[in-house]
Amino acid sequence: MVSGISGLSGHRSLARSIRTLAVVGAILLLASCSATGNEPAPSSTPPPPPASPTAGNAIPDLDPNRFRVWLAELRQEAASQGIRPAVLDDTLNGIRPLRRVIELDRSQPEFTLTFDQYLGRTVPAARVARGRQLLAENRTLLGEISAAYKVQPRFIVALWGIETDFGRVTGGFNVVEALATLAFEGRRANYFRTELMLALQIVNDGHISAKDMRGSWAGAMGQSQFMPSSFVNYALDYDRDGRRDIWSTRSDVLASIANYLNQVGWRDDQTWGREVKFDEQVDRSTLSGSRSLAEWGKLGVRRIDGGPLPRRPVIASLVTLDGPRPRTFLVYDNYRAILKWNRSTFFALAVGLLADQLDGG
Numbered sequence: 040m041v042s043g044i045s046g047l048s049g050h051r052s053l054a055r056s057i058r059t060l061a062v063v064g065a066i067l068l069l070a071s072c073s074a075t076g077n078e079p080a081p082s083s084t085p086p087p088p089p090a091s092p093t094a095g096n097a098i099p100d101l102d103p104n105r106f107r108v109w110l111a112e113l114r115q116e117a118a119s120q121g122i123r124p125a126v127l128d129d130t131l132n133g134i135r136p137l138r139r140v141i142e143l144d145r146s147q148p149e150f151t152l153t154f155d156q157y158l159g160r161t162v163p164a165a166r167v168a169r170g171r172q173l174l175a176e177n178r179t180l181l182g183e184i185s186a187a188y189k190v191q192p193r194f195i196v197a198l199w200g201i202e203t204d205f206g207r208v209t210g211g212f213n214v215v216e217a218l219a220t221l222a223f224e225g226r227r228a229n230y231f232r233t234e235l236m237l238a239l240q241i242v243n244d245g246h247i248s249a250k251d252m253r254g255s256w257a258g259a260m261g262q263s264q265f266m267p268s269s270f271v272n273y274a275l276d277y278d279r280d281g282r283r284d285i286w287s288t289r290s291d292v293l294a295s296i297a298n299y300l301n302q303v304g305w306r307d308d309q310t311w312g313r314e315v316k317f318d319e320q321v322d323r324s325t326l327s328g329s330r331s332l333a334e335w336g337k338l339g340v341r342r343i344d345g346g347p348l349p350r351r352p353v354i355a356s357l358v359t360l361d362g363p364r365p366r367t368f369l370v371y372d373n374y375r376a377i378l379k380w381n382r383s384t385f386f387a388l389a390v391g392l393l394a395d396q397l398d399g400g
């Protein structure tokens with residue numbers, strides 16, 4: 040997270056980041072800093088709150104009586120959708136609107152990170168080393184999953200590392216309580232209410248107990264930080280024990296990450312992209328759009344070491360980061376697949392760069 044946010048995920052504050060993202064091209068921040076010790080942000084990013092020049096960031100009145108009435112109505116709706124009474128008791132009894140969740144949702148980054156600062160937080164040397172170790176320790180499992188879901192192991196491990204530091208930092212919130220808070224509070228009530236109902240369904244289906252359904256302040260769950268809707272769409276029961284356990288079953292976690300990427304168009308015969316440089320005479324302002332690597336090469340784009348681009352039939356586009364040390368990347372379809380996981384340029388580049396370092400180990 041962005042760190043400045045006293046705690047968000049970079050993933051931030053996801054929501055927040057998204058809003059921020061809308062900003063300018065260079066993109067800012069944060070997206071994911073999850074693994075830096077802040078709570079990770081949801082993988083499928085919630086929509087940004089409605090823009091309102093007058094709405095400030097005041098914390099709304101989380102009136103417990105009004106919440107109780109709201110919750111009773113929600114419980115009735117959930118019951119009508121088939122959620123068992125025992126599950127409703129386990130998930131909803133005693134929950135309260137969490138002021139901390141609203142604070143995190145509304146907090147503004149106190150500063151924005153440059154890309155290099157962001158990389159320092161999301162791809163530190165220790166994470167690269169741990170990722171290489173885990174890649175080696177899980178080689179057989181990752182090989183099976185890679186073959187089944189057509190995603191190279193290094194990308195599965197890179198997402199796992201950036202989302203939750205390989206399962207170490209998964210967020211300590213009761214997911215139902217956090218989602219209920221956001222659904223009750225109202226700015227994106229429809230989105231979070233839908234996620235909340237899906238969370239109840241997940242417990243009802245026996246994948247996780249109410250007590251163990253932990254995640255980020257925004258409801259991103261487990262080691263892969265799936266929002267409930269992503270869980271429903273992409274989580275897998277790889278070990279076939281009847282539960283899609285993205286909280287504590289490693290094979291389910293890794294297969295679920297791979298399945299997500301597969302479903303959003305991943306291609307395991309390509310990488311994500313690469314950092315590039317330009318021949319000196321190139322007028323960079325004329326470079327835009329999607330072109331083949333051969334065309335980019337003719338326009339004066341080179342590998343970062345000055346060598347020619349690969350001779351492959353790949354369509355690519357440029358991503359340029361301004362800042363104290365401008366950097367340019369030529370990105371492929373898999374980069375766009377990572378953006379479907381998290382709409383942050385910084386996040387997607389960090390995943391790619393971490394994956395490259397894992398491969399080089």
Ligand SMILES: [Ca+2]
Pocket residue numbers: 275276277278279280281282283284288291
């Ligand atoms: Ca399982």
